[in-house]
Amino acid sequence: MTLILLAVNACLINNVVLSQFLGICSFLGVSKKSETASGMGMALTFVLTLSSLVCGVLYHFLLVPFHLEYLKTIVFILIVAALVQFVEMFLKKYGKSLYDALGIYLPLITTNCAVLGVALLNVQKDYSILTGTVYGLATALGYWIAIVLLSHIREKMVYNDVPKSFQGFPIVMITAALMSIAFFGFAALK
Amino acid sequence: MKKLKKDTPIERIWNGIFVENPVFVLVLGMCPTLATTTSAMNGIGMGLSTTVVLALSNLLISLLRKIIPERMRMPAYIVVIASFVTMVDFLMEGFTPDLYKVLGIYIPLIVVNCIIMGRAEAYAGKKPVVASFFDGLGMGLGFTLALFLLGSVREIVGAGTWLGMQITPSGYVPVNIFVLAPGAFLVCGFLVAIMNKLKIGAGRRPKSEWDPTEKICGDCYSCMKFDVCDKKPEGTETTAQTIARAKGTVAEAVAPAAAKSAAAAKSGEKEAES
């Protein structure tokens, strides 16, 4: 029950992009088309869940017993980078269809702040490995929802007459602001 | 404006603050920019911590540029940057605990700030030590300035204070939403729009061609392994390519030798990419 609450919280109420500002780069970058946005969301869900699990395991069974907690930042980022490479190689060899779907997004994920951010938040909030993995999954789903919504809005926005100064980057930011306000509504779920 | 000599300390700092301001011109490092600017003071704190990491990692990477093997650049840079970030993290926890608490998780997240990796790859990995150091310093100060500006607007409108001092008349009811999440997006969008209008910063670029949100091929990481990455979405054009096509200024400014060497041109792409 607590896990479900946590998941709803991470997914909707404290949405990773719209209220915690993690993963903004790709949120703005690959939200032009709904197809690519969805692919990115899927790839991130995959990597983020896996990396929360691996980082959690390594932190609890390697860093803590040896009192090396202070190396967590450097260890986590290297794990994430290595993990992404590994997943890419693995999928290329054994999961052709999945690789075709996610392959192009994997290299973009390594330094998506959301991945490292979740790993660090799990430590900061003292989550167990299971809780941390659920949190990672829910966060990624929140990202997926947000980026797909934004991409659909942007596809429609092409037909709008946007003032010249606001074309491109500014109007996307303002769209994101309105989405962020809309997501405030989920606070009532609490 | 008179042309400054390339790669001198002053030129680098000027470049970082104005010509290639990382936030308003290159649109890099948006996560901390939006997340930590709830007040002007937080903006300065985040900006300065990033500046320290940026200047020092640029310095060290430039020192090690002959030793680090070509193929091992990425992991080596990551290790160097993560080390400096962790040091800053400790120092802040020990000596500025209040600021540390406010900035929280965004301090370790400096590691994945695209600006730092971008500069390491595009500049420090190729240029002399002194110039690299000042490049990092300039970029960092430019970043600090942008964060300060954003933080000031949000704090004044959203809380009625500036740097903690009450500056609005007592009858003014602060518009809370500006210090909340939507305010960050809103203010940032409007600031860039104003710059577009005034034709400074991002607006100096050929506008019809320039839209970072559609031209960057994804995430910060793409900039790092851009030249070896064959997984880019089809038909993706980088900002730098677009600008180069439109004979813009940024690619030249980033890679002075762009015309001479294809490698240097690549670095320009990676730079603007990130």
Place this chain on the structure above:
Amino acid sequence: MKKQTSALHDTVILVIITLVAGVVLGAVHDVTADPIAKQEAATQAAAEKEVFSDADSFKEVEDFDSDAFTATLEQQGLDQTTVNAVYEADDADGNKLGYVVDSSNNEGYGGTVELMVGIATGDSGYVINGISFLNLEETAGMGMKAKDPEFKDQFNDMELGDETSISYTKSGKSAANEIDAISGCTITTNAVTKAVNGALAAVTDLEEG
């Protein structure tokens, strides 16, 4: 372009860089560990002093079992609340004046709300001397108002009389054990109230022994 080097050479260099980084970090960690620990101790001491200014010294109640007590609280209907530590507050002669309790509640808007409560135990019932936040991740300008004197000072010298818990109200407080909620921030107010009630329950538990 640099000359292509052998994989072994590359690996060795990367290992060296990583090792050096690790060693340097270890050194920096050692150097800064002391100031960080001091800083934490100072924060702790300041918070203790702030919520119980009459007391002279504080000593941790050793046999307090935080995990077991969390379960007890849940049975009493105070879920998501943890009492992390209890300190006995003594005057200069070593006489017990009351307790300082470090308790937290997970239902804050932005996460865990952790606070210190000073509770004086006398013949005329509990008196809350004040609260101090150790961790507050609420929204700036909204839940963060919990830190403002307007809200926080309600807990200064709050005489509970016969009551052993507090509650919040949105329509102006009418009883000694009530506080006014922060307008628009019921979630934060609720979390703070629950944390304080957890602390009160812990004190009751210790007093009745």
